[in-house]
Amino acid sequence: MTSSHGRGLLHLAAAVDQRAVHDADSYVELVRLAERGGLDFVTLDDTFARPGPDALAVLSRVAPATSRIGLVPTVTTTHTEPFHVQAAVATLDWVSRGRAGWRIDVSATESEARLFGRRPSRTPDFARAGGSPWPADALWQEAGEVAEVAAKLWDSWEDDAEIRDAATGRFIDRDKLHHVDFTGSAFSVKGPSIVPRPPQGHPVRVVDATEGTARQTAAEYADVVLVRAVSAAHATAVRDQVRESAREFGRDPGDLCVLASLVVDLGDGEHAAEPGHGGGGPRPTAQGPLYRGGPVDLAELIAGWYTDGTVDGFHLTPAEPRRDLERLVNGTVALLQHRGLFRTFYPGSTLREHLGLARPANQYAVAHAVTGGAS
Amino acid sequence: MTVRRKEIHLAAHFPGVNNTTVWTDPRSKSQIEFSSFEHLARTAERGLFDFFFLAEGLRLREHKGRIHDLDVVGRPESLTVLNALAAVTDRVGLAATVNATFNEPFELARRLATLDHLSGGRAAWNVVTSSDAFTGENFRRGGYLDRADRYTRAAEFVAVARQLWDSWTPDGVPRPFAHRGRHFDIAGEFTLPRSPQGHPVVIQAGDSEEGREFAAATADVIFTRHGTLEAGRAFYADVKKRLEKYGRGPDQLKIMPGVTVVLGDTAAEAQEKAAGIRRQQVSPQNAILTLEQIWGVDLSSYDPDGPLPETDPVPDSSLTQGRTRHGDNVAIAEKWRALSKEKGLSIRQTVIEASARQSFVGTPEAVAIELETFVRRDAADGFILVPHLTPGGLDEFVDRVVPLLQERGAFRTEYEGTTLRSHLGLSGPEGKQ
Numbered sequence: 058m059t060s061s062h063g064r065g066l067l068h069l070a071a072a073v074d075q076r077a078v079h080d081a082d083s084y085v086e087l088v089r090l091a092e093r094g095g096l097d098f099v100t101l102d103d104t105f106a107r108p109g110p111d112a113l114a115v116l117s118r119v120a121p122a123t124s125r126i127g128l129v130p131t132v133t134t135t136h137t138e139p140f141h142v143q144a145a146v147a148t149l150d151w152v153s154r155g156r157a158g159w160r161i162d163v164s165a166t167e168s169e170a171r172l173f174g175r176r177p178s179r180t181p182d183f184a185r186a187g188g189s190p191w192p193a194d195a196l197w198q199e200a201g202e203v204a205e206v207a208a209k210l211w212d213s214w215e216d217d218a219e220i221r222d223a224a225t226g227r228f229i230d231r232d233k234l235h236h237v238d239f240t241g242s243a244f245s246v247k248g249p250s251i252v253p254r255p256p257q258g259h260p261v262r263v264v265d266a267t268e269g270t271a272r273q274t275a276a277e278y279a280d281v282v283l284v285r286a287v288s289a290a291h292a293t294a295v296r297d298q299v300r301e302s303a304r305e306f307g308r309d310p311g312d313l314c315v316l317a318s319l320v321v322d323l324g325d326g327e328h329a330a331e332p333g334h335g336g337g338g339p340r341p342t343a344q345g346p347l348y349r350g351g352p353v354d355l356a357e358l359i360a361g362w363y364t365d366g367t368v369d370g371f372h373l374t375p376a377e378p379r380r381d382l383e384r385l386v387n388g389t390v391a392l393l394q395h396r397g398l399f400r401t402f403y404p405g406s407t408l409r410e411h412l413g414l415a416r417p418a419n420q421y422a423v424a425h426a427v428t429g430g431a432s
Numbered sequence: 433m434t435v436r437r438k439e440i441h442l443a444a445h446f447p448g449v450n451n452t453t454v455w456t457d458p459r460s461k462s463q464i465e466f467s468s469f470e471h472l473a474r475t476a477e478r479g480l481f482d483f484f485f486l487a488e489g490l491r492l493r494e495h496k497g498r499i500h501d502l503d504v505v506g507r508p509e510s511l512t513v514l515n516a517l518a519a520v521t522d523r524v525g526l527a528a529t530v531n532a533t534f535n536e537p538f539e540l541a542r543r544l545a546t547l548d549h550l551s552g553g554r555a556a557w558n559v560v561t562s563s564d565a566f567t568g569e570n571f572r573r574g575g576y577l578d579r580a581d582r583y584t585r586a587a588e589f590v591a592v593a594r595q596l597w598d599s600w601t602p603d604g605v606p607r608p609f610a611h612r613g614r615h616f617d618i619a620g621e622f623t624l625p626r627s628p629q630g631h632p633v634v635i636q637a638g639d640s641e642e643g644r645e646f647a648a649a650t651a652d653v654i655f656t657r658h659g660t661l662e663a664g665r666a667f668y669a670d671v672k673k674r675l676e677k678y679g680r681g682p683d684q685l686k687i688m689p690g691v692t693v694v695l696g697d698t699a700a701e702a703q704e705k706a707a708g709i710r711r712q713q714v715s716p717q718n719a720i721l722t723l724e725q726i727w728g729v730d731l732s733s734y735d736p737d738g739p740l741p742e743t744d745p746v747p748d749s750s751l752t753q754g755r756t757r758h759g760d761n762v763a764i765a766e767k768w769r770a771l772s773k774e775k776g777l778s779i780r781q782t783v784i785e786a787s788a789r790q791s792f793v794g795t796p797e798a799v800a801i802e803l804e805t806f807v808r809r810d811a812a813d814g815f816i817l818v819p820h821l822t823p824g825g826l827d828e829f830v831d832r833v834v835p836l837l838q839e840r841g842a843f844r845t846e847y848e849g850t851t852l853r854s855h856l857g858l859s860g861p862e863g864k865q
Contacts, residue, residue, distance in 0.1 A: 079549040111546040117515035148508040152516035174618040226717035247569035
């Protein structure tokens with residue numbers, strides 16, 4: 058079942074970010090559209106730094122209105138409580154019946170720190186220069202710790218901890234609940250979680266590894282790695298580095314699903330890619346690598362990078378949310394399906410199943426087994 | 433001229449993490465699957481309830497240094513479930529209990545405003561302040577706040593949240609905010625425009641002096657303990673009287689005790705069912721545990737069907753963690769021993785006899801009359817119903833009692849508005865609408 062890298066089916070995801078939209082209906086509509094295209098998951102970005110609703114809340118609102126597609130909100134780790142973050146992500150997995158992911162990100166600006174007030178800048182000169190109150194590598198190290206403690210807390214309930222044994226009057230087998238006793242560089246958590254282990258065991262963790270500072274955390278904890286790459290060579294370089302690093306962490310590099318992240322502007326309809334796009338390839342912009350052209354050429358690009366093993370798939374951000382997602386689903390995806398590269402229905406029901414990722418063993422249950430399963 | 437009858441407000445409490453919730457009953461379903469939450473929320477909406485309510489606990493209770501295993505334990509995170517429930521309901525209010533000690537105003541205000549936007553104006557926040565070093569071990573801030581600090585932090589927290597909710601102009605332009613106080617020093621821009629309710633409804637739970645004052649100053653609803661009609665009237669008068677000094681009218685704070693209801697076709701049948709439920713709630717193991725919580729020592733060698741211990745409780749025992757304590761344990765032990773001796777009761781029988789009875793037990797007609805009496809005579813503005821079964825525990829109430837309340841003109845026959853504020857008859861935040 059676990060495919061070696063690149064040789065599983067193509068994976069496709071889309072962002073459903075919208076500017077200044079706070080009502081539920083338009084998000085529901087976009088995610089349903091993505092689900093109609095059989096996409097693995099949608100992402101909804103989040104930051105405290107600019108207007109927008111809480112992304113995890115929006116995708117919880119969307120969950121009962123959809124049935125198969127994965128739901129991946131950004132949840133930041135710098136100013137939030139790790140215990141609350143893991144509980145919210147686990148709960149999204151419960152309300153979506155195993156479709157939750159978590160895009161891990163940090164809050165690097167001084168203005169975000171001021172919204173919380175409890176983390177005064179420790180390097181005032183750096184902050185005055187408009188930089189981050191803390192260096193990005195320290196924030197990403199903390200993000201890694203949050204990912205680590207989240208996995209421990211998800212595992213702090215074994216799957217069969219609830220026993221409802223009327224004879225002994227016990228609702229749970231407390232030997233199957235575990236304190237996590239985690240101490241990180243800036244926080245500690247006792248555990249166990251208040252939420253029973255989520256349906257997927259661990260909701261899918263997504264990290265954008267384009268920046269070097271995020272790469273270690275991606276290599277150690279991510280199930281899905283995003284790379285904002287302007288060329289296949291660039292994507293390959295980042296991918297190889299993350300896979301190599303994952304190997305050093307003792308992971309099977311094939312367990313990481315690497316997706317190229319592009320902004321797609323399909324506004325020119327069926328027209329070919331603009332001159333200067335290098336045969337339809339993306340070009341660098343302030344918003345990240347941008348593909349501008351028609352859905353057919355985009356399908357070509359996706360098929361090319363996928364079949365030559367550059368990436369396992371794509372994460373696409375529509376430049377114009379509704380228009381470009383429609384063209385993506387009705388045009389690009391339809392073509393890829395026609396060529397037998399992309400699913401035409403969801404054979405599985407969880408996001409892990411869509412991605413070909415196994416449900417992880419419980420680290421505490423494994424510990425039981427290793428020590429002979431005593432008690 | 434006819435005086436408009438005082439209308440009852442109703443809320444549904446999802447069965448919680450304590451021994452009120454009976455999990456041994458064959459009708460008892462999952463405490464974690466979304467379908468259970470959906471069932472009860474839809475039932476509440478079918479019954480035209482004002483709101484659906486979720487409790488919170490941020491550390492699993494421990495007893496004798498181990499996780500407490502006799503009661504229901506484990507639950508989803510409240511706000512995330514409520515956002516999902518907003519997709520499967522249209523009108524019922526959605527109330528989350530969220531701790532003001534282990535959260536930060538900017539983030540929580542944003543999450544609550546998001547729920548209010550996504551639900552079309554149905555969000556409520558039950559502000560709790562319980563904080564102890566035991567729970568703090570799960571959080572960055574860790575530590576402990578003494579009782580007075582808990583309320584000053586909560587009051588400042590709510591004030592800041594409201595400042596954030598008010599920070600955008602009515603035509604949707606963000607304005608910078610700044611707050612510097614004893615507990616928070618923050619500044620910047622909020623990420624959301626004003627939500628449909630302006631301010632999500634604020635609920636305060638607890639009957640203490642500080643709690644009453646906090647509610648009078650700040651809350652829209654107070655979730656209190658149920659007692660006799662007279663005790664309810666005294667509490668009601670006390671709390672409503674406090675409103676004036678904050679420039680608020682008596683209608684601006686709704687008093688809603690948490691209650692349990694047992695229905696039967698006859699009074700005797702209802703009483704029999706009620707006794708049966710109490711036996712389910714107090715299992716032999718739970719009886720010993722309840723005793724240990726009072727005595728503060730290990731009593732596992734005692735027979736639940738035998739007599740109570742002769743020894744006195746150990747004061748200030750840390751045997752049980754993560755549980756709210758009530759009163760003086762030595763006095764309780766003395767009272768229970770006397771009760772046991774007088775009626776010849778075993779440990780388990782004593783616990784059943786001494787622990788709280790259901791609030792309203794009787795035929796649907798009798799219960800409807802009693803509920804209405806409490807409201808008409810100013811012992812309450814409504815009730816938060818706490819069923820003992822998940823998720824079907826309010827089916828019978830909605831099918832049999834709600835229509836009788838409606839016939840009596842004491843309860844709405846349709847939702848008049850779309851927001852929770854409108855269900856509760858609360859005006860919008862002043863000067864902001």
